[in-house]
Amino acid sequence: MQDNLSSFFEPQSVALIGASSNPSKLSYGILKNISQYGYRGGIYPINPKSNEILGFPCYSSILDVPEEVDLTVIILPAEIIPQVIDDCGKKGVKACIVISGGFKELGEDGKQREKELEISTRKYGIRIIGPNCVGNINVYSGLNTTFIKGMPVKGGIGFVSQSGAVCGGVVDHVVQEGIGFSHLISLGNEMDVNETDMISYLADDENTHVIACYVESIRDGARFMEVAKHVSKKKPIVLLKAGKSELGAKAVSSHTGSLAGSHTAYSTAFKQAGVIEVSSLRALLQTSMALDMQPLPQNKQAVIFTNAGGPAALLSDSLDEHGLKLANLNEKTQQMLKAKLNPAAQTMNPVDMLGGATQGEYAQAMRVVKENNDAGILLPVLVPQALVDPVAVARAIISETQNSQRTTIACMVGKQSTQEAKLLLHQQHIPLLDYPEDVGEVLGGMLRYKAYHDAPAETLEISRIAQKEEARSYFHGLADQKQFGEAETRPLLELYGVKNVEGKRADSLAEAQQAAKELGYPVVIKVISDEILHKSDAGGIRLDIKDERSLADAYQDMLTDVRSHAPEAVIKGVLVEKMQKQGEEVIVGMKWDANFGALLMFGMGGIYVEAFKDVSFRIAPVSEVDVRNMIAETAAGKILNGLRGIRYDIDAVVQTILALSQVCLDFPEIQELEINPLKVFSKGDGAAALDSRMIIK
């Protein structure tokens, strides 16, 4: 497939079908862009009404072109494109970029038209980018099939975008800033080639050091995760997801016509796949630039060199927010700094060299710190001052950080006085940010990536204790209904090794009393009814029943209560369970996500679930390390781990989550599965599912 895709970016020749000689037409702009940035292959405008455009001989049809054509760029009314594709097929074209809109994004008619387009391309095995895109730019070969004004300089950022406009906006932002790119790829409707294909392609592209993505939806989440996990071990993927909120999702869906999944599943997937998710378009550019230009930080210790206290304070806040530290400069280092700097300078970190600090002082201070401290991150900060030349300071920063193996990000708080310094720094691969508050997110992203990159590969868990055959026959023997309560869910969980609270089903008071006798008092009773999913809200639970007589009272009382709360509910019986000793109640659940599959959840259980929303997520399959991290992320996890003095049996929770993961992978028919509460006992004493329920798709 890779070879196939290379025709988009390294074609021997390209034809523009729908070329125009009218400079006010987009297709004129495209031909100009194809021809003006050094692309060396054949260029063939196709238009039956022109003889030549921009000096290139024009052909009536792709079939008339004397040479072979690898790539066509099509900008024509949507209706006639399937016919044109047919010609391309006959000509042996390998790849085709369809700029034109008028397809899926317009609704039903357009969808139909896109279907036809798909059929005609399949017939010839032609790969398609688009339709409804703005084209691609290969900065290294100079092939620019867009109508975007300007061309970024060469660099290592490969940019993949589900919005053509965002591509254009990015170019408009960076062309004067010297931020270098390898590719800019607009994907349009993703009829054929999608974001995952492009990530995979850029992973093998030697000019690309960082893959930057703007994404609105990912349709094949499982494949995305598989590819991204693999690619992230090799080079970083930085990603901005639009449509995170309900409002944003609405904006996306009216835009692309595709249903955006919940953001929880997306951000969980990104984290698990080592993808650096960023919060803004600005952070997407800044983080990608830093990853392209600089080595990964060797540690989270940073040193700030500044000529002003205020911006250093803002920068420190930003570092703190993203988990970075200020390195401790020891007495000796501080003495050496004092000797080189203004006597009034602050030699703690931030190193504040005061307003008059010269390029020489920046160089001296950075040198002293490099030689005496292991901090992985150097952060020179400058506020333009009357007597200091930002370009000279930029030169000092460049010479002190070259080959230093320290991650360097410069910050100059200004605009009119700092543009020349910025260009110079960017040319020398040192990122310059205009505002100190932006630095933390960039470094935080780099550190998260480094942690993923350096972590040993983990084995995804396949449960060894599941009795799969029995589970299969039990599951397929379930009644034909969508919702199942505890009585039906328990046996399935049990077959995967989940310990349920000891209990028995009873159809009468006598049976219940018999069951209680066998289990031993105190017991709990719960109503069994398909219509009642939240038993406690319907009065369908009685706790801590101490003897036979209390059981009789509780039994009658509960049934009366349930009948008044839910008169239409069919009561199938009661569960008699052993009353459990003291423990912490947690929730373990799974919700099927349309894009990514089984989304596992863990958190504080019981009555506080809704109030605190103390939950964390992972997408199955998971490794044991994943699950332990998932637990540790929550307050519930901290409580289990001894926050209140008692250490609970976290291992039992881990096993329960792994079991749930396996159930959901084995039975993708399950839409939701929840154990709430799972009662966790002291370390070594295990855990027991006190209640569970399940919804089938």
Place this chain on the structure above:
Amino acid sequence: MQDNLSSFFEPQSVALIGASSNPSKLSYGILKNISQYGYRGGIYPINPKSNEILGFPCYSSILDVPEEVDLTVIILPAEIIPQVIDDCGKKGVKACIVISGGFKELGEDGKQREKELEISTRKYGIRIIGPNCVGNINVYSGLNTTFIKGMPVKGGIGFVSQSGAVCGGVVDHVVQEGIGFSHLISLGNEMDVNETDMISYLADDENTHVIACYVESIRDGARFMEVAKHVSKKKPIVLLKAGKSELGAKAVSSHTGSLAGSHTAYSTAFKQAGVIEVSSLRALLQTSMALDMQPLPQNKQAVIFTNAGGPAALLSDSLDEHGLKLANLNEKTQQMLKAKLNPAAQTMNPVDMLGGATQGEYAQAMRVVKENNDAGILLPVLVPQALVDPVAVARAIISETQNSQRTTIACMVGKQSTQEAKLLLHQQHIPLLDYPEDVGEVLGGMLRYKAYHDAPAETLEISRIAQKEEARSYFHGLADQKQFGEAETRPLLELYGVKNVEGKRADSLAEAQQAAKELGYPVVIKVISDEILHKSDAGGIRLDIKDERSLADAYQDMLTDVRSHAPEAVIKGVLVEKMQKQGEEVIVGMKWDANFGALLMFGMGGIYVEAFKDVSFRIAPVSEVDVRNMIAETAAGKILNGLRGIRYDIDAVVQTILALSQVCLDFPEIQELEINPLKVFSKGDGAAALDSRMIIK
């Protein structure tokens, strides 16, 4: 005081003491700035070694100036400044800006020097800005006493900064962007004039519509709150606080030598005083610009007009994050839009007019929405496209929003193609942001301000039920120690109307049994010991004791337990209390903040306090509305309000917090006071303090 301060900004004449004829000196730059931006008063450089500088006759001493001098700007070695101040005093100078550093910021010696400076200025009643500042700019009069390069255009932002460098950085950012200012004021060490004085001054300055502040610490928090509350009713204060995190606070404190308070107290104070706290320097500029240029939003409904879906999705995410909504466009409005726009355009909100959208389409779409929808906010978004002129679109936006009374913020995603449009929009008072993600924070700040501005003035509560005389004599009769447990804290709370759990003190088992008999079983017993503040951790509590015999067992058991946990603790007795019925446990507390005074806290109580940190804060004194909001902000408040089906007695919690507030205002000697837990019963049944403690300063 106001009149006094006006000499800094509207002097009839200004002398620069320490003027230099050497263009590489800062003082040369200052004289140039004083003279080049249209200031019309007298200008007198003072330097015994020069005859004239920049065409101005030079004087040996301020005493030689033939005219009266209102303002002097001093840039001289720190040591000789007190002497110079003496001359200024003799000359009758009213105000003095001391640019020079070498004072408090250098440590002990400098502090001493600053003290001397203060004494000499007090003697003559001279007001001082600085020392260690970069001077001020009055954009309207043209008086610029800084050495900053460039001068912003005239506008309504009055900028006050505790960092001179931040002032310089801001100017460097805005001079080419047409963002208008009234004043830029660098405060330096705030020996005399501080941020609160300047807020108060700018509140009455007719050229200033918005007060923007960069702040590192506020020393007199109470006065700041009083002034800011008042000013915020008149014009908005936008504020960025540096040193929010521990790292940042360290950076600030090594910088200004002042101790930064905890950020919780700061952000609580800002919220209560109507101050719009922002998260970054960029947001400070953007929010101030929007407040200066645009009317406040009439509601939180926004309509997006865009030529690209991606940026509209990012913008929608940003709106959602800050509590804004996308207005619903009704069928009729959508029909009218369809008639005016490209048939493929999306007429839902965001209104996506597609890539080719012209200025005419922007104008038409905005007009239709203005005439058919009440949304208070209009958000035109443009991504530069090959065939669309950003300046023409800017003109359309200007003509459609003038006199519209809708808050308009434009967003153009780019840089190279959008600068001219930006300048034009800013000249016409429409803010243009480069990135869609920035819009939400700006509008969110405007809406928060509007809510404060429009809210009726509230009466701060003075408790009517406190028995102040009795409280005073009780409090002053307390033993001479720092920490007090429940036994000593209960009576004080009671005198302020707080209901404690019913209980009695006992010194022996027999007394305890007698007390329990009177209270009625079941009871709780708790140890009384000054050395034990966390009774449950020390084994000093026994719950739910049902009869006399159990009490005997529990009594012995508890004392044995306490003695093994805290062998050195002196046990003064036990408290016997009535066991309380079911209720929710919350925490109500107060911690004295060095800058702002009594910081009240409310949140989830009991064992989950530490795990969830579900707490909210207010600074005393508070209104009843403040307290109700404070409760509503937490998950605990939602639970009390019926989240789990039961509504609890919130009124009783409100009264308890008001009482606590009053105790702390009446006894500023109290460092900490905490009721944990306060057990809240069902609506109408009140609340009871189950435990309390107190620390005296």
